[in-house]
Amino acid sequence: MSQPLRVACIGCGLRAEIYMASAPHVPMMRVQAHADVRLDSADRFLERFGGEYATTDVQRVLHDPNVDAVIISTWHDTHTAFAVEAARSGKHVLLEKPMALTIDECWRIEEAAGRAGITLCVGLKMRFMPIVRKVHALVPAPVLLTGQMMNDRVPDASWSLQPGIGGGTVVGAGCHTADLLCYLAGAAPVEVYACGSNAVHKTDGLTDTLAGSIKFANGVVASLVHGDPGRNPYASTFFCQVFGLNSGACLYDRYRRATLWGLGQSALGVVDLDETERADVEGDTALLQHFVDCALNRRPCEVGAREGRLATTLMVKMLESLRSGQPQQIEADWRSHYG
Numbered sequence: 001m002s003q004p005l006r007v008a009c010i011g012c013g014l015r016a017e018i019y020m021a022s023a024p025h026v027p028m029m030r031v032q033a034h035a036d037v038r039l040d041s042a043d044r045f046l047e048r049f050g051g052e053y054a055t056t057d058v059q060r061v062l063h064d065p066n067v068d069a070v071i072i073s074t075w076h077d078t079h080t081a082f083a084v085e086a087a088r089s090g091k092h093v094l095l096e097k098p099m100a101l102t103i104d105e106c107w108r109i110e111e112a113a114g115r116a117g118i119t120l121c122v123g124l125k126m127r128f129m130p131i132v133r134k135v136h137a138l139v140p141a142p143v144l145l146t147g148q149m150m151n152d153r154v155p156d157a158s159w160s161l162q163p164g165i166g167g168g169t170v171v172g173a174g175c176h177t178a179d180l181l182c183y184l185a186g187a188a189p190v191e192v193y194a195c196g197s198n199a200v201h202k203t204d205g206l207t208d209t210l211a212g213s214i215k216f217a218n219g220v221v222a223s224l225v226h227g228d229p230g231r232n233p234y235a236s237t238f239f240c241q242v243f244g245l246n247s248g249a250c251l252y253d254r255y256r257r258a259t260l261w262g263l264g265q266s267a268l269g270v271v272d273l274d275e276t277e278r279a280d281v282e283g284d285t286a287l288l289q290h291f292v293d294c295a296l297n298r299r300p301c302e303v304g305a306r307e308g309r310l311a312t313t314l315m316v317k318m319l320e321s322l323r324s325g326q327p328q329q330i331e332a333d334w335r336s337h338y339g
């Protein structure tokens with residue numbers, strides 16, 4: 001029996017709390033340490049979730065020989081430096097989405113992880129939601145997709161909207177829908193086009209509503225809509241349609257339910273899930289379990305550096321498209337040159 005993966009949190013906020021609450025359901029993971037710029041946050045995690053120490057010194061966990069892996073759930077501007085240093089220090093990394101705010105930063109992280117031979121997993125959890133996985137299995141070859149994330153208004157003062165820190169929600173959260181569409185399409189994206197506006201928040205130059213389209217290498221086309229003007233209670237925050245030929249699915253209720261057609265059953269819901277899936281409808285435990293499995297058993301990660309980079313790339317290129325008025329091409333693979 002192998003040793004458990006000893007994991008430290010970097011960033012002890014809302015997202016890390018969800019991972020820590022899932023940790024007891026991931027048997028081969030041991031919580032080792034907690035780091036945050038705010039000592040009270042790290043201390044609170046130590047008290048609630050256990051571990052050896054809490055610290056404000058991120059370098060301490062990055063270079064601690066008793067730490068095998070880190071979960072990086074900090075503000076977006078810090079992702080690249082922490083992930084690159086963790087990889088160079090030989091730690092496996094579960095990096096929260098977005099992988100980074102720019103495409104070049106994503107390449108830097110991917111290259112550092114590749115050179116170090118560590119497992120890098122990006123927190124793009126939608127693929128791990130049980131209803132999403134079932135719909136993908138039922139409609140494995142769609143012809144057209146739509147994906148939407150429409151949130152209640154994010155407070156103007158939120159770090160996620162600050163240009164140099166969170167970068168806005170189009171890249172910061174839209175990457176979830178981008179990755180979901182890549183997963184459902186089953187091919188690499190090749191081109192995007194988008195228009196958008198600064199309609200909700202006062203921040204100058206911030207695109208906060210976006211309507212985009214994606215073309216995939218296998219001919220699938222998708223639309224992606226993102227914003228926070230207020231949630232539509234009928235569709236819910238997450239809403240997606242998968243059109244096959246004469247069959248398909250409409251996912252709603254934060255992807256806890258789907259309406260089906262042409263598939264021999266008319267709906268999917270929590271009643272169709274087993275006990276483990278029912279306890280994890282958001283896919284958080286499944287994602288954490290997958291990361292730990294991949295790190296311990298040296299398996300490729302389903303949401304690795306390539307998927308994280310593509311999700312950021314799609315959203316960054318959509319912003320470039322709306323600025324230029326032109327479609328933008330997507331580089332899926334050709335720049336990978338490490339080894």
Ligand SMILES: NC(=O)c1ccc[n+]([C@@H]2O[C@H](COP(=O)([O-])OP(=O)(O)OC[C@H]3O[C@@H](n4cnc5c(N)ncnc54)[C@H](O)[C@@H]3O)[C@@H](O)[C@H]2O)c1
Pocket residue numbers: 010011012013014015016035036037038041058072073074075076078096097098123124125172
């Ligand atoms: N996958 C998901 O569904 C999901 C959901 C929510 C948030 N997120 C992502 O998780 C990450 C964190 O978001 P959150 O909502 O938990 O934010 P948060 O503000 O609640 O937590 C972030 C924590 O990081 C700490 N921090 C910031 N900069 C730091 C630094 N330089 N060194 C050490 N600690 C630092 C903050 O003090 C804070 O405690 C973001 O990448 C966000 O996009 C993912």
